[in-house]
Amino acid sequence: MDLVDYTESSSEADQENDLSLHGNTSRHASHFSPSPDSIFNGSNHSMNQSLVRELSFVKGRLEEERDKLKDWEEQLRQREERLLSLEQTAWEAHKNLDSIASSEVAKRWNEVEESQGRVVSELRGDLREKGQENNRLKNSFNYVRQGNDVLRQQVSDLKSKNDRLEKEISSLQGRITSLKRHKVDIFHAGSNQQLSTPDVCLDRNTSSRSLQTVTSRENKKRTSTGLAISQLQPYSDSLFITLSWLTDSTLAPAQTTELTPVKLSLRVTRLLTSLSELMHYFSSLSPNHELVLTRFCYWSIYHYRRELDNSNATNSGATSLPTTLRRIGEECTSNSSKGSSVKRKASESTNLFLHSDSLEVRLLSSVIILQTISQADICSHAYDLLRNELTDVRAREILLLLSNSILTLLLLVVDQTPSSLQFSLALCSDHFFRYTSHLITEDRLDDALKEKLAVILQRLSKLPHSMKLFERSGLEHSCEELLRRLDPKRTFLKLNIESVLANLALARHNS
Numbered sequence: 001m002d003l004v005d006y007t008e009s010s011s012e013a014d015q016e017n018d019l020s021l022h023g024n025t026s027r028h029a030s031h032f033s034p035s036p037d038s039i040f041n042g043s044n045h046s047m048n049q050s051l052v053r054e055l056s057f058v059k060g061r062l063e064e065e066r067d068k069l070k071d072w073e074e075q076l077r078q079r080e081e082r083l084l085s086l087e088q089t090a091w092e093a094h095k096n097l098d099s100i101a102s103s104e105v106a107k108r109w110n111e112v113e114e115s116q117g118r119v120v121s122e123l124r125g126d127l128r129e130k131g132q133e134n135n136r137l138k139n140s141f142n143y144v145r146q147g148n149d150v151l152r153q154q155v156s157d158l159k160s161k162n163d164r165l166e167k168e169i170s171s172l173q174g175r176i177t178s179l180k181r182h183k184v185d186i187f188h189a190g191s192n193q194q195l196s197t198p199d200v201c202l203d204r205n206t207s208s209r210s211l212q213t214v215t216s217r218e219n220k221k222r223t224s225t226g227l228a229i230s231q232l233q234p235y236s237d238s239l240f241i242t243l244s245w246l247t248d249s250t251l252a253p254a255q256t257t258e259l260t261p262v263k264l265s266l267r268v269t270r271l272l273t274s275l276s277e278l279m280h281y282f283s284s285l286s287p288n289h290e291l292v293l294t295r296f297c298y299w300s301i302y303h304y305r306r307e308l309d310n311s312n313a314t315n316s317g318a319t320s321l322p323t324t325l326r327r328i329g330e331e332c333t334s335n336s337s338k339g340s341s342v343k344r345k346a347s348e349s350t351n352l353f354l355h356s357d358s359l360e361v362r363l364l365s366s367v368i369i370l371q372t373i374s375q376a377d378i379c380s381h382a383y384d385l386l387r388n389e390l391t392d393v394r395a396r397e398i399l400l401l402l403s404n405s406i407l408t409l410l411l412l413v414v415d416q417t418p419s420s421l422q423f424s425l426a427l428c429s430d431h432f433f434r435y436t437s438h439l440i441t442e443d444r445l446d447d448a449l450k451e452k453l454a455v456i457l458q459r460l461s462k463l464p465h466s467m468k469l470f471e472r473s474g475l476e477h478s479c480e481e482l483l484r485r486l487d488p489k490r491t492f493l494k495l496n497i498e499s500v501l502a503n504l505a506l507a508r509h510n511s
Contacts, residue, residue: 169242170270177274243271243296265307268300269321276327287358294353294364297328298402301371329372332365333382354385360398363389367402387426424459428466433473441478447490450482454496461503467511470504 275297304321332353353365362385369382389395439445440453457479460466470476483497 173242173270173274177277180278243292247292247296247299265304268304271296272300272304272321272324272328276324276331279328279331287356287361290352290356290361291358294332294361294368297332297368298364301325301328301368302402305371325372329369329378332368333373333378354382359389359392359395363395363398364402367399424463427456427460428463428469430469430473433469433475437473437475437478440475441482447493451493451496454493454500458496458499458503461500461507464507467504467507476501476504 275293279293304325354362354369356362356365366382366386366389370379370386373379373382390399436453436457440450440457457475461470479497479500483494483501486494486497488494
């Protein structure tokens with residue numbers, strides 16, 4: 001429509017130009033028209049010539065304008081055609097793009113719908129499987145609960161049976177003790193009677209008959225001694241079976257039965273008292289019996305000492321057994337019965353307890369001696385044996401399982417005594433200090449163990465050449481870090497760590 005209006009306006013302009021030219025021509029014509037005066041003056045010919053020239057000029061101008069207008073009209077027509085073609089092309093492109101977009105959207109929608117359908121079906125399948133699994137778990141839980149009820153009933157029955165068996169074992173133990181004393185009394189009475197009978201025979205008979213009497217007395221003595229030992233053997237087997245059961249069920253760290261501390265203390269006290277007397281008559285033991293005996297002695301002493309510490313802390317009474325423990329330690333040390341009528345041979349006494357062929361028996365015997373004997377020579381001998389045994393990796397593994405006894409022994413050997421200096425110097429190694437540096441900052445370590453380690457480090461920090469080991473292993477930095485993170489309520493540990501750092505600072509200042 002714009003192009004049409006523009007064309008119409010152009011034609012109107014052309015018409016106006018033609019009219020204006022016509023008006024001008026008429027004016028020129030009127031201007032050059034001869035007046036009556038000029039006609040009469042004779043100038044008509046010259047005016048006509050000038051008018052012709054003027055009209056020809058105007059005609060040329062009009063033809064030029066007409067040609068320009070035609071050219072302009074042609075250009076406008078071409079531009080209109082181009083615009084129409086562009087508009088048609090744009091409209092077709094728009095239609096094509098619209099169709100392509102619609103098809104792409106429909107295709108994408110179908111894909112999304114299919115994927116969502118698959119996801120929904122998978123989720124429904126998973127939900128169905130979860131429901132089935134929950135049903136199975138529910139059924140399994142019901143079965144387990146029923147089985148648990150049955151097992152609980154069985155456990156209660158076993159507990160009642162166990163209590164009954166404990167009472168029977170206690171009564172049997174009393175009978176064993178009384179029978180043992182009775183056999184010993186019979187043995188002493190028989191020996192005294194045999195010693196008095198030959199004296200009478202020597203007064204009444206000849207020397208040859210007295211010799212036969214002495215020989216028969218010695219034979220009877222050997223027979224009665226062997227009879228006493230053979231009669232004790234069944235009781236010792238029963239006792240070892242009882243000790244094995246008691247050690248595995250109650251004294252070992254992995255307890256499977258409920259046992260009150262009072263009942264455990266009474267049982268341990270009763271068995272230790274009878275065991276210290278019975279150990280006099282063990283001339284030879286099998287390896288299994290020997291290991292059971294030493295394990296029972298160690299764990300009994302361990303529980304006895306722990307119960308004694310608890311009773312001292314709570315001001316409650318507890319049975320004291322210093323004599324019994326000392327006798328057990330002496331038996332582990334000497335392997336012979338002092339003051340007993342039953343003498344062991346040297347070949348039989350050298351392979352028991354402290355000199356046993358079993359590594360665990362030797363370690364347990366050494367620890368028992370250190371906990372029960374206070375004589376310097378015996379403890380020194382036990383320390384030497386223990387130090388030699390600790391060169392073996394298996395010995396270290398066994399000793400570390402003895403309820404952290406290794407730290408207690410280290411505290412004993414680094415005490416302020418002249419004999420402990422050599423052992424303290426042996427601890428001053430890079431290996432020991434590196435592992436202690438990692439161990440002292442461990443959050444999961446027991447507080448009591450940290451205190452014992454702090455005491456050991458406090459005593460080792462006084463040695464002249466320990467400062468380099470503290471610096472090289474990073475133990476000094478670990479102590480500073482522990483002191484920074486330490487609870488103010490931990491006064492004992494804090495004092496020991498501060499003492500370690502003070503000793504190191506003093507040694508650094510002196511050097």
